[in-house]
Amino acid sequence: MRLVILITLATVATAYEFVEGEVTWNLDRIDQSKAVWPKWNPEVAEYDPIGTGTGSVVYILSTGIQGTHNNFGPGIVRQTVIYDFDPNNVPSGSDTDGRGTALTGVIGGLYTGVATDIEIATVRVSADPASANITYVLEGMQAVLDDYVMRKTANPTNYQRGVAIGSVSLDVSVDPAGAAALEDLVAQMVAEDLVIIGSVGESFQADCMNLTPARLYADNSIIIAGGIDGLDYKDPVSNAGECAEVWGPMQEIWSSAIDPNDNSRVDYYALTDHRLIFATAHVAGVAAVIRSYCPNTPSNLVGTMVIEYALANGGTALMPGTEEELGPVIRIATSKETPVCY
Numbered sequence: 114m115r116l117v118i119l120i121t122l123a124t125v126a127t128a129y130e131f132v133e134g135e136v137t138w139n140l141d142r143i144d145q146s147k148a149v150w151p152k153w154n155p156e157v158a159e160y161d162p163i164g165t166g167t168g169s170v171v172y173i174l175s176t177g178i179q180g181t182h183n184n185f186g187p188g189i190v191r192q193t194v195i196y197d198f199d200p201n202n203v204p205s206g207s208d209t210d211g212r213g214t215a216l217t218g219v220i221g222g223l224y225t226g227v228a229t230d231i232e233i234a235t236v237r238v239s240a241d242p243a244s245a246n247i248t249y250v251l252e253g254m255q256a257v258l259d260d261y262v263m264r265k266t267a268n269p270t271n272y273q274r275g276v277a278i279g280s281v282s283l284d285v286s287v288d289p290a291g292a293a294a295l296e297d298l299v300a301q302m303v304a305e306d307l308v309i310i311g312s313v314g315e316s317f318q319a320d321c322m323n324l325t326p327a328r329l330y331a332d333n334s335i336i337i338a339g340g341i342d343g344l345d346y347k348d349p350v351s352n353a354g355e356c357a358e359v360w361g362p363m364q365e366i367w368s369s370a371i372d373p374n375d376n377s378r379v380d381y382y383a384l385t386d387h388r389l390i391f392a393t394a395h396v397a398g399v400a401a402v403i404r405s406y407c408p409n410t411p412s413n414l415v416g417t418m419v420i421e422y423a424l425a426n427g428g429t430a431l432m433p434g435t436e437e438e439l440g441p442v443i444r445i446a447t448s449k450e451t452p453v454c455y
């Protein structure tokens with residue numbers, strides 16, 4: 114039964130090609146309580162979020178950004194480069210892989226993003242998303258911390274409320290020193306009122322309590338996400354377990370891509386890689402919208418709002434085969450709803 118449904122999804126998704134102005138299935142999913150597949154229809158897809166994230170900043174620790182796309186425009190007014198591990202990279206922060214560009218598109222793209230009016234703060238910690246050097250990850254995190262403190266100092270009441278997202282998932286036993294340094298920086302970021310979005314990890318069936326930042330999930334300012342398919346079933350790539358607080362879509366997702374034949378294209382879209390980071394992208398976008406909607410709500414209560422809204426209104430992620438309920442699917446309030454700021 115399930116196999117048949119998945120084939121249906123793959124068939125429709127292959128036939129479908131995103132064009133600017135349409136609503137992608139994953140955005141259609143996150144402002145409602147039910148899965149949009151197996152009969153998703155792009156012509157009636159709807160995404161009607163309560164806000165666009167205006168006035169909030171999302172720090173994106175990844176491979177950088179190709180900022181020329183319409184999806185990040187108009188112009189480059191919404192983009193800031195906070196850090197680039199490679200001082201010789203020109204222009205600073207530019208993406209040579211495509212992962213960071215795709216990730217940024219799902220969080221804050223004008224056409225493919227959850228939160229279309231955030232400030233995009235690019236933190237380039239690696240050229241290759243599969244192998245970041247922990248030294249550069251830690252430097253990137255420190256740069257985020259410094260930038261956020263600077264904003265708060267410059268403008269103590271009206272600073273851009275911040276969210277930080279990265280794809281790092283460290284095995285604590287493999288790199289205990291790196292993990293300790295990372296957790297120390299996360300604690301400092303939380304103390305400065307940043308919301309941190311992390312993933313439950315992609316190491317199949319690993320105990321999430323061996324992974325960081327996943328094992329920090331109990332902190333309300335930190336939100337740890339797992340990944341689902343179009344039917345709200347756990348994606349095979351995603352870990353599950355107690356660390357997964359909320360679930361987001363992670364496959365067959367359209368976003369900005371680097372065109373291998375034309376390095377400066379402004380409108381190129383492609384399916385993103387089948388990776389867990391795209392599930393966390395949705396959570397970061399929702400958190401940014403909440404930060405904008407509730408600017409006086411501190412990071413720990415923003416995290417609580419995000420989880421509780423998903424629990425009450427998002428539907429439930431399920432384990433394939435057993436139908437075990439794994440937790441809530443991420444949910445953004447619509448323009449017709451009125452969540453109360455904590």
Ligand SMILES: *[C@@H]1O[C@H](CO)[C@@H](O)[C@H](O)[C@H]1NC(C)=O
Pocket residue numbers: 246247248249
């Ligand atoms: C990580 O970067 C540091 C600083 O440039 C360097 O000393 C170290 O060798 C790098 N580690 C690896 C595994 O490449």
Ligand SMILES: [Ca+2]
Pocket residue numbers: 140141142143144145158159160161
């Ligand atoms: Ca919808």
Ligand SMILES: [Ca+2]
Pocket residue numbers: 329330331332333334335336337358416
């Ligand atoms: Ca948490």
